[in-house]
């Protein structure tokens with residue numbers, strides 16, 4: 312039986328043609344994405360779902376999607392898809408990471424010009440017959456400082472365009488290496504410095520726990536008077552109420568917003584403000600970009616549904632059917648080890664070494680390494696997947712190496728990920744037991760044996776009496792249950808670590824309390840996709 316795909320958002324018809332040409336049955340119902348009930352009613356009939364941003368693929372939709380095997384996002388951001396739920400059901404989620412990058416970068420540049428010369432307001436006034444020449448005094452772009460927050464695919468394109476416009480470009484991106492910054496012609500700075508120096512600020516990060524609200528009242532307070540802010544990335548990066556206050560006070564001279572805290576944005580405090588330009592999430596809306604992403608998503612989904620080939624999957628390694636049963640638990644392990652390293656690493660990574668010991672040395676280490684690097688980059692680079700992870704690492708100037716060796720210790724095999732940053736070298740090792748479940752077996756050279764939980768806390772301390780007691784008391788006082796508590800140290804009185812497997816995530820307040828405990832060095836909350 313031919314696989315069947317539902318296209319539930321407005322997509323170029325190129326996609327429909329490709330599906331047909333490849334022998335995939337396709338229903339093009341572009342309004343269904345906005346009709347939750349209808350989507351729930353019909354999703355069970357499809358093997359594939361092709362979407363843009365209007366369709367919300369929630370846990371409920373996934374639960375109703377009895378035979379769904381692949382969700383294809385014609386675009387970059389997948390925040391409208393519940394990936395953990397899809398993964399749990401074995402549904403691949405794929406996107407088209409580069410198809411609309413140029414177009415979105417161009418929208419940000421257009422927004423910058425629009426703000427500098429108040430083009431929309433000047434147009435409305437002129438067409439109303441007012442000829443208000445004195446009202447619309449603009450500013451020049453040349454020589455101004457553009458601050459880019461997030462210098463990945465789109466941010467890098469914005470950077471090179473702005474350099475061409477003779478702007479001074481500064482960028483904040485924890486994953487931007489000094490070499491890559493130099494190559495792009497931008498100055499890498501810390502976030503506070505960017506706020507202090509930029510005349511224009513443009514956002515190009517994913518929406519994550521770290522980036523949510525990156526432009527809030529505190530950030531605005533640090534900015535130059537007269538700063539202009541552009542958001543063509545994701546709503547939620549800017550706290551809209553704080554932006555409104557900044558605009559009212561005159562601290563912010565203008566804002567150009569393509570993406571909103573709530574979409575579709577039919578009502579916003581920003582609407583009607585004179586120095587604000589709003590567009591309805593148009594960043595990717597050009598004929599070229601829509602052709603690119605439609606073509607790409609249809610090819611990728613057809614490849615998978617017909618041939619089982621996987622590309623640009625966000626939740627699935629490329630693994631053949633024969634090796635899958637043995638490899639899959641180790642792929643998950645590698646991703647978890649990378650994710651651990653990624654979550655505790657705060658400065659640019661220079662080098663990643665992955666050691667395969669014992670049985671792991673004979674496995675498909677390419678898939679394992681990709682999984683480890685994807686796990687490592689994922690906290691910062693939303694679009695990374697097993698296919699793109701090594702390329703992304705290379706583009707960021709990260710050296711990647713594998714070492715394979717025969718069994719050396721008590722375990723049949725294990726994987727060790729060592730990450731070197733500008734500041735330090737850190738390693739984390741793990742293995743899978745017979746039950747197929749991953750375990751951490753060594754952190755920073757200190758042996759331990761810890762289960763992997765969804766919410767964990769990693770702490771470091773000096774090995775002195777009382778520290779652990781304080782930690783336990785603090786958890787008890789705050790009513791947070793510890794499912795598992797593992798300790799390790801290098802020597803008596805030396806460096807000690809603890810890994811706590813928690814039943815729930817820690818609040819910011821409680822985390823601050825833990826960090827303030829006497830003897831605690833680092834306290835890092837970790838989240839794993841398990």
Ligand SMILES: NC(=O)c1ccc[n+]([C@@H]2O[C@H](COP(=O)([O-])OP(=O)(O)OC[C@H]3O[C@@H](n4cnc5c(N)ncnc54)[C@H](O)[C@@H]3O)[C@@H](O)[C@H]2O)c1
Pocket residue numbers: 387388389408411412415460461462463464465466483484485486487515516517518519521522543544545569570592593594595596690691692693694695
């Ligand atoms: N408006 C639109 O229609 C539209 C179109 C395409 C993409 N987007 C959005 O644009 C954003 C960027 O897309 P991309 O393709 O460039 O993604 P990308 O993954 O290539 O780049 C994101 C960059 O953000 C950086 N980053 C992550 N966390 C950061 C932090 N805390 N502070 C600073 N930088 C951080 C990463 O290191 C990475 O370099 C995404 O949110 C995407 O969904 C919007």
Ligand SMILES: O=C(O)CC[C@@H](O)C(=O)O
Pocket residue numbers: 363364385386387388389411592593594595596
């Ligand atoms: O599909 C769109 O119009 C928006 C896409 C954009 O937000 C993306 O993340 O790729």
